[in-house]
Amino acid sequence: MNKTNIDRFDLNLLTVFVAIYSEGSITAAANTLHLSQSAISHALNRLREQMGDELFQRSGRTMSPTPAAEQLIGPIRQALVQIQQGLVACTQQEGLDLKGLTTRFRLCVRDSFEGLVLPELIAICSRLAPKASFASMRTPREQVLHDLRSGRIDLAADILLPHDDQIQHVELLSDDWVCVLSATHPLLVEDWSLAGVLKYRHVMVSSREHGAGFEDTQLARHGLRREIALRTSNYLAAMQTVAVTNFIVCAPRRLAAALVAPMGGSVVVRPFPMQFPPLELYLYWHRRVEHDRAHVWLREQILKLTAALD
Incomplete structure (x- = not known):
């Protein structure tokens, strides 16, 4: 080079x-x-x-x-x-009175981001801007950009979405994939392999009611498939389910670590035995709030938090 x-x-x-x-x-x-x-x-x-x-x-x-x-x-x-x-x-922050800020921020975030960042974000913002409030909302992916344009939501955290020049975005994080399974799962005493992982039934986490998940799409490219025992929109519910079954759930590594930590060793994390493209999350907002002091401040807090993630 x-x-x-x-x-x-x-x-x-x-x-x-x-x-x-x-x-x-x-x-x-x-x-x-x-x-x-x-x-x-x-x-x-x-x-x-x-x-x-x-x-x-x-x-x-x-x-x-x-x-x-x-x-x-x-x-x-x-x-x-x-x-x-x-x-x-x-960005100039003169005139922004955080202690008197009463803005209600409306966030559209996926479960993978909500569990990883939202609790710490709210804790920090509540301390710095105690009168501000927040709403974490669920919006169908195809509706996200429309809701940003209409003002129904202020910020969105999602995968890379096609957008026009009215929508601004920045990459938040890139994360690899892991498997989470019960600490007593029989696979843990076998050879850790893709064939072994696919031998057991899985929990799929998706915000959609139908259609293949990201993992299924990647597996299908290699002529492989997994059997889905449960489809849920919530990673915490998925983790709690695999703790008491022989199911397996795939999850972003950082989110899995955050959710597994308080579960008392009932589940373990293992690398997914096949290389997947990483999960890439982006932060989106409308151009009209690009220089809004309150919005700039909130985006700064989110960027600081995600940059500090292991």
Whole structure:
């Protein structure tokens, strides 16, 4: 890889790099960044020239990352998050009276984010802005962006969603997947393998009533499937269920650690024996509140919390 002079490096290219990596294609990256395909292709060519590596190789309709790209994606994502946090922190806060703030913030968050971040967020905000209040709401994924535009919700935390230039977003976290199962599960005395995990019935956690889960989609790509014993929208209920059955639940690693900790050793966490793409969560808000002092302050608290997660 070429030695890159950071003084001459166009940092905008890093956003293009992350979009191509996350979306897996030039077309999807162009849609995400609201740029033309030719602009994305041109940016990728500049990246390749500056980095001295192909970075992505075409495989059918997808762009597969090279080993160099796999090494770069983590540090680049972290750098972009830190830049965003710095920009938020530098936003002028004069005139914002936190002690007198009476705003009711309406958040649309998935169970994976709610259990991981919301309790600590409310604790911090209650201390700093004791008169502010919060509502954690459930909105169908296809309705989230509409509700941000209409003002029904103020912030949303979700996977990467297609959006227009009225919606702002920043990556919150990227998490890998684990299995959670009873501490007395028979699989724990067997060889830990994908075949062993799929031999037992599973709990699926999904906000939707029907359709395949993320794990099922990934398994299906390899011609595999799992048997679902329970479908629920709540990870805590799923954890409590596997504690008293021989079912298995897949969950994001950080969330699993947070929910398992107070369960007294009744469940254990094991790595999922197959490499899945990580769960990537993003924070969304409407452009009209981009510089609203109260909203900037709340986004800053959320970014600080997620950055501090192990």
